[in-house]
Amino acid sequence: MNKHQDKILVTQPTLPDLQQYQKLLQQIWDNKWLTNNGPFHQEFEKKLADYLGVPYVSLFSNGTIALMVALKALDIQGEVITTPYTFVATSHSLLWNNNTPVFADVDPVYGNLSPAAVEKHITDKTTAIMPVHVYGNPVDVAGFEQLAKKYNLKIIYDAAHAFGVQQKGKSILNYGDLSILSFHATKTFNTVEGGAIISHDLATKKQIDYLKNFGFENETSVVTLGINGKMNELIAAFGLLQLEHIDSDIAKRQKVADWYRKALSGIKGIRFLDDMPNVRHNYSYFPIFVEPEYPLTRDELYEKLKVNDIYGRRYFYPLVSEFPMYQNLPTATKENLPVAHRLAEQVICLPMYATLNENSIQRIIKLIS
Ligand SMILES: Cc1ncc(COP(=O)(O)O)c(C=O)c1O
Structure with a gap:
């Protein structure tokens, strides 16, 4: 490092x-x-x-x-x-x-x-x-x-x-x-x-x-x-x-999302979200989902980024239904929420902000690819 x-x-x-x-x-x-x-x-x-x-x-x-x-x-x-x-x-x-x-x-x-x-x-x-x-x-x-x-x-x-x-x-x-x-x-x-x-x-x-x-x-x-x-x-x-300056911030964030998408598109086992049709997005977050074909688990990738000074966040892990004040509710079971559990186990939100530059993104991508 x-x-x-x-x-x-x-x-x-x-x-x-x-x-x-x-x-x-x-x-x-x-x-x-x-x-x-x-x-x-x-x-x-x-x-x-x-x-x-x-x-x-x-x-x-x-x-x-x-x-x-x-x-x-x-x-x-x-x-x-x-x-x-x-x-x-x-x-x-x-x-x-x-x-x-x-x-x-x-x-x-x-x-x-x-x-x-x-x-x-x-x-x-x-x-x-x-x-x-x-x-x-x-x-x-x-x-x-x-x-x-x-x-x-x-x-x-x-x-x-x-x-x-x-x-x-x-x-x-x-x-x-x-x-x-x-x-x-x-x-x-x-x-x-x-x-x-x-x-x-x-x-x-x-x-x-x-x-x-x-x-x-x-x-x-x-x-x-x-x-x-x-x-x-x-x-x-x-x-x-x-x-x-919000419009210019959103435009800069869009550019960051474009860079990420271009760089991540060939990496097997890393899924990211595309823009939805007819939607003006605000590019709040850039979540990726670490799927089983990827050589590392989500947590291994998360730690690898962290030891290299890249601080992603696992939004949203754990699920809200796992916290003590919710876990005994009848609907807080894994059987009721299989998709939410899967996403919570796979997600990492990569750094995303208006001033994030292309060099920083390359540094992040190098660690993922
Ligand atoms: C989905 C969601 N709901 C509610 C809140 C609460 O907002 P605040 O932090 O402004 O109280 C947040 C974020 O903090 C959030 O991400």
């Missing part, structure tokens, strides 16, 4: 220009409005809605609180069918709201929750479905819409990975009842920590905005059991600047 090589981490955040940010901070210092729907918060909500092509955005301090509030806003009770192949916040939000997570299996290519698998788990206690656009790849929204209609269910999309993703020219966030976003530092679009709920009518947005501010409707009346999920002015100003 060459000790002088740079470490390559799975991701690296893009930051706003510091001088530009200082100018906005100066405005905050001058007007002394730090939180509670200040001018930057208002501007960021509007500009985000325009950028994303959605009717209403409610900003949050992070995506997890956004998920919890989304469930409250729709008054979801009982069983909610979701995926085990995700970050643990998806199902934690269900447990925090006293819902029962029901796990269904995923599709073998993209790892997204499968409508056919979901349908098998629908009972008279089912109230909602919570699919995740894993890695930012859209789930089968038409399939879930049909299920929702047929069984009268709500759909909350965990779109934490899907910032800016469009299908047939339309934002993927416009499907279902609500969608949530995460702007965590590791995401394609980041505000250090942050998140949002996308809603489709003003009454729902208002309800969400009360919920994220303790339930206050006005100075003196509390109309619902709220929490504190507000985004502050320092973060909203940061987010406004991040919006200015």
Whole structure:
């Protein structure tokens, strides 16, 4: 191992220009409005809605609180069918709201929750479905819409990975009842920590905005059991600047994905994901799946990369259904989730960020090939 090589981490955040940010901070210092729907918060909500092509955005301090509030806003009770192949916040939000997570299996290519698998788990206690656009790849929204209609269910999309993703020219966030976003530092679009709920009518947005501010409707009346999920002015100003370079970041990430795909295409036993037709992707992650024909196991390849200072991540291993608070649920078995288990055993997300250069990718590919 060459000790002088740079470490390559799975991701690296893009930051706003510091001088530009200082100018906005100066405005905050001058007007002394730090939180509670200040001018930057208002501007960021509007500009985000325009950028994303959605009717209403409610900003949050992070995506997890956004998920919890989304469930409250729709008054979801009982069983909610979701995926085990995700970050643990998806199902934690269900447990925090006293819902029962029901796990269904995923599709073998993209790892997204499968409508056919979901349908098998629908009972008279089912109230909602919570699919995740894993890695930012859209789930089968038409399939879930049909299920929702047929069984009268709500759909909350965990779109934490899907910032800016469009299908047939339309934002993927416009499907279902609500969608949530995460702007965590590791995401394609980041505000250090942050998140949002996308809603489709003003009454729902208002309800969400009360919920994220303790339930206050006005100075003196509390109309619902709220929490504190507000985004502050320092973060909203940061987010406004991040919006200015998101398109160029996504274009750079696309180039990284193209380099990877070209270099990996001849390697037996390494599977990667192609772009979906009619989808504008955001290239959040670059997962590869280490299949049995490859000479090393997934973990051997993962360790080999690591000792050479390449830090991939095994998203999503272990499956959420393996964690102690979920493993005794009736649907948390390997027999119920064979595809999710297989993908969790095969996946490595390779480093992916806008400034990853071709030399670094060659260094990574050399170790894989
Ligand atoms: C799929 C998914 N859902 C929810 C979250 C939670 O978002 P946050 O970290 O902003 O709370 C994340 C990421 O962190 C995620 O990857």
